[in-house]
Amino acid sequence: MPRCPALFVAAPASGQGKTTVTAALARLHARQGRTVRLFKCGPDFLDPQIHQFASGQPCHTLDLGMCGAADAAWRLAAAAETADLILIEGVMGLFDGQPSGADIARQFGVPVMAVINARAMAQTFGALAHGLATFQPDLPFSGVLANHVGGTGHIELLRASLPPGLRFYGAIPRDAEAALPERHLGLLQAGEITDLGQRLDRIADHLAATGAAELPPLVEFPATPAPVVPPLLSGRTIAIAHDAAYGFLYPANLDTLHALGARLEFFSPLAGDALPACDAVWLPGGYPELYATELATRRELWTALSTHVTAGRPVLAECGGMMSLFTQLRDQSGHVHTLGNLLPGEVVMQPRLSALGTQTVTLPEGDFRGHTFHYSKASTSLTPIAQATPFSTRRHGQAGEAIYRQQRLTASYLHLYFPSNPVATARLFLP
Structure with a gap:
């Protein structure tokens, strides 16, 4: 022990x-x-x-x-x-x-x-x-x-x-x-x-x-073995946005992807990096609203991401990552920006917290646990493929987050905790 x-x-x-x-x-x-x-x-x-x-x-x-x-x-x-x-x-x-x-x-x-x-x-x-x-x-x-x-x-x-x-x-x-x-x-x-x-x-x-x-x-601390994770993503490369605009990454999520056998390739949209050659993309949360002016100029990146989605390859866009993909992003000053333009609708920053708390969701790939925490609201014509459920019923009637999907693009305000279901995580990043 x-x-x-x-x-x-x-x-x-x-x-x-x-x-x-x-x-x-x-x-x-x-x-x-x-x-x-x-x-x-x-x-x-x-x-x-x-x-x-x-x-x-x-x-x-x-x-x-x-x-x-x-x-x-x-x-x-x-x-x-x-x-x-x-x-x-x-x-x-x-x-x-x-x-x-x-x-x-x-x-x-x-x-x-x-x-x-x-x-x-x-x-x-x-x-x-x-x-x-x-x-x-x-x-x-x-x-x-x-x-x-x-x-x-x-x-x-x-x-x-x-x-x-x-x-x-x-x-x-x-x-x-x-x-x-x-x-x-x-x-x-x-x-x-x-x-x-x-x-x-x-x-x-x-x-x-x-x-x-x-x-x-x-x-x-009682001796407790780590869970066994099958290498379902062996030989596959996942490109992960990582900089001041997309910095919300659980180390445990990265560890899970490594355990699944994936090769992780980090890139910085803010720095003007091109989308790396990859099988799947992960746009994590962060502060795209603070850097929207710079991100809106990265047209080659957003075009490459659109081509990636059109080809049927997976993308996971969480919170700030999803915000980047709507037609419009309205920042705290009321200025409107167009970044990825892969999802119909608008995201508007709010003066107060819009959602907070841990939630569960059932996706076609399996069940996940995660959490939400954001100051913006999204409006879209998309029909959710799933609706998360808050852990607590005391959130003043707060609804669970919607999860959207276009082809193999999965987008939501929900930050998924990959160790809650490694097998389902692998399915998210597979065609």
């Missing part, structure tokens, strides 16, 4: 700084020569990019709903075999969602450290920590880290407010120069933050003086 020091970094809510703290902890230990493996709870493409930069290792998703307990178990066991430290970042608040981050920490026995934004807070810090620690008595809650603190007097007030038995991991001062920049979907992508290393180093230096810098306790 593999054993490895592990810590679950949680918070009472979003916006407390747990992503920054998790990444900076990884940076701190990586600087000391340790191999750090990071995981992110819940569907997310942005935080894992930051974590991969900090640790130099791919950051995988843990989600008991979308990914499943078996998927989480074998990934954690595999990481424990080679890592010196495992860090798991929670999602939203510790108990938010069903299943929640707390459910993952409890299932795998990983001690929880909660990051609390202590700005404008004194003794209430202790009350909040007490509530997090005792709300679910069987949770392996360890202690708290205070973020955005003032001087030493503020730190002592926070420390003294904690009830007996709760560990005070320390405090991080307010540091505007270390804050990670954001936009409408969350943090900027790692490649867009030119001084990301310096920002993480600043927080890592702050953490070096706290108890959070110490290795957490060893956690035993």
Whole structure:
């Protein structure tokens, strides 16, 4: 049974700084020569990019709903075999969602450290920590880290407010120069933050003086073999768009394609790359709306993609990838752009979130789990071949995402999690 020091970094809510703290902890230990493996709870493409930069290792998703307990178990066991430290970042608040981050920490026995934004807070810090620690008595809650603190007097007030038995991991001062920049979907992508290393180093230096810098306790992760994936895509090449406009890729999805035997050929539409010689194409999600002016000039690429589809070859276009293929894309400023023009209809950016949550869908190729998260709405004359079903019925009546198909082009706002059905994934990329 593999054993490895592990810590679950949680918070009472979003916006407390747990992503920054998790990444900076990884940076701190990586600087000391340790191999750090990071995981992110819940569907997310942005935080894992930051974590991969900090640790130099791919950051995988843990989600008991979308990914499943078996998927989480074998990934954690595999990481424990080679890592010196495992860090798991929670999602939203510790108990938010069903299943929640707390459910993952409890299932795998990983001690929880909660990051609390202590700005404008004194003794209430202790009350909040007490509530997090005792709300679910069987949770392996360890202690708290205070973020955005003032001087030493503020730190002592926070420390003294904690009830007996709760560990005070320390405090991080307010540091505007270390804050990670954001936009409408969350943090900027790692490649867009030119001084990301310096920002993480600043927080890592702050953490070096706290108890959070110490290795957490060893956690035993039951030995769990990886699933066997048949090489159904052996000898086939999949071209994958990958740049600032199309950056939303689960490392687990790429691993699944490799396990299926596919050869992956990455190209950058933004850089003006031609469509590589390939058997299938994957246009993942991202921010095509931010780069629509540049992408609209890539006529050779879109013509080649149209020829590819006309020839009956597969394309998977997810969220931003699908947005790129409609007749029109209307950006946040109201400007209209024509990119791929392979699907009839229009996509319009919205001022508020349009859809969020994990969903399941049954396609002709098989059943998939995935998630949706977007600020745009699409209108089209196409008839969906399938409609996804949200995991939760508490999304205020939110409907599942439509999946469209023209020849072998499959398009949807839904981001599929390929490990949920590797065989069906192979069928998506076969003629």
